[in-house]
Amino acid sequence: xxxxxxxxxxxxxxxxxxxxxxxxxxxxxxxxxxxxxxxxxxxxxxxxxxxxxxxxxxxxxxxxxxxxxxxxxxxxxxxxxxxxxxxxxxxxxxxxxxxxxxxxxxxxxxxxxxxxxxxxxxxxxxxxxxxxxxxxxxxxxxxxxxxxxxxxxxxxxxxxxxxxxxxxxxxxxxxxxxxxxxxxxxxxxxxxxxxxxxxxxxxxxxxxxxxxxxxxxxxxxxxxxxxxxxxxxxxxxxxxxxxxxxxxxxxxxxxxxxxxxxxxxxxxxxxxxxxxxxxxxxxxxxxxxxxxxxxxxxxxxxxxxxxxxxxxxxxxxxxxxxxxxxxxxxxxxxxxxxxxxxxxxxxx
Ligand SMILES: [Zn+2]
Numbered sequence: 001x002x003x004x005x006x007x008x009x010x011x012x013x014x015x016x017x018x019x020x021x022x023x024x025x026x027x028x029x030x031x032x033x034x035x036x037x038x039x040x041x042x043x044x045x046x047x048x049x050x051x052x053x054x055x056x057x058x059x060x061x062x063x064x065x066x067x068x069x070x071x072x073x074x075x076x077x078x079x080x081x082x083x084x085x086x087x088x089x090x091x092x093x094x095x096x097x098x099x100x101x102x103x104x105x106x107x108x109x110x111x112x113x114x115x116x117x118x119x120x121x122x123x124x125x126x127x128x129x130x131x132x133x134x135x136x137x138x139x140x141x142x143x144x145x146x147x148x149x150x151x152x153x154x155x156x157x158x159x160x161x162x163x164x165x166x167x168x169x170x171x172x173x174x175x176x177x178x179x180x181x182x183x184x185x186x187x188x189x190x191x192x193x194x195x196x197x198x199x200x201x202x203x204x205x206x207x208x209x210x211x212x213x214x215x216x217x218x219x220x221x222x223x224x225x226x227x228x229x230x231x232x233x234x235x236x237x238x239x240x241x242x243x244x245x246x247x248x249x250x251x252x253x254x255x256x257x258x259x260x261x262x263x264x265x266x267x268x269x270x271x272x273x274x275x276x277x278x279x280x281x282x283x284x285x286x287x288x289x290x291x292x293x294x295x296x297x298x299x300x301x302x303x304x305x306x307x308x309x310x311x312x313x314x315x316x317x318x319x320x321x322x323x324x325x326x327x328x329x330x331x332x333x334x335x336x337x338x339x340x341x342x343x344x345x346x347x348x
Contacts, residue, residue, distance in 0.1 A: 061089060216264045
């Protein structure tokens with residue numbers, strides 16, 4: 001929970017609808033240190049944007065249907081042109097206008113992995129996802145039926161599902177990346193398929209569906225969630241994890257610009273994701289601002305709890321705190337822990 005600092009709030013209001021600050025204006029410069037290979041990919045993508053091969057589209061807000069957006073940023077951490085705005089109707093932070101479906105398909109097929117994970121080791125990635133799976137299982141286990149079928153959408157090589165299988169679940173996964181899918185199938189004997197959700201017809205209804213850092217990439221998340229609802233039995237569960245836009249005081253070095261990436265179309269908080277889930281026909285079992293949400297199939301509810309202006313105020317407050325603090329609280333805690341470990345080591 002952030003401390004209420006009145007001068008920071010005033011600062012936020014004085015800026016009104018302006019962007020979060022000068023460094024959010026588009027200048028083409030990356031915040032991250034990119035390798036020469038990543039810079040080459042960045043230039044290729046920018047050429048496709050400049051030539052019109054990659055087209056933009058503006059869409060109504062997927063939660064409230066409004067088009068009243070307040071701009072927050074005009075670039076992402078790679079220095080790509082990207083309009084990020086908060087909806088004044090419901091508070092959903094979104095990239096809008098965003099690249100259209102054809103542009104994103106080409107981007108994912110040709111550039112995504114090389115840009116985002118330039119030196120990825122398949123085995124190391126699988127191990128990381130497997131321990132992530134253990135954490136998710138712990139979050140969900142009270143609600144799980146033993147022996148139930150778990151489906152993960154966007155499973156990559158299936159490390160998360162492997163952790164669920166080790167704990168007694170039957171598992172199945174789909175992902176668009178055929179190389180990841182083949183790795184999980186061949187190396188770990190997992191039931192993974194290279195498929196999109198709209199072309200996928202499982203032989204059995206899953207009891208639980210997982211979306212781990214996937215939903216924020218999807219252009220029409222409401223339609224996606226409605227499809228999942230149709231797939232689930234009446235007592236079916238859904239777990240969604242996305243990077244929380246109101247958790248920056250403990251992540252991304254407290255930097256909204258570091259959080260922004262061109263592959264993410266939506267930037268959810270617990271409230272905005274809850275609004276979307278209600279609309280799609282889910283009720284919340286448990287949730288937090290990380291964001292992790294466990295939801296249950298339910299009747300759709302078309303009522304929205306607005307997260308605006310709370311999320312706009314939060315982001316302005318974080319931006320000012322970032323400027324006045326020499327290091328983020330996250331970095332400070334990590335440094336203190338390292339120092340303590342070193343001192344303990346010397347005492348022995
Ligand atoms: Zn909205």
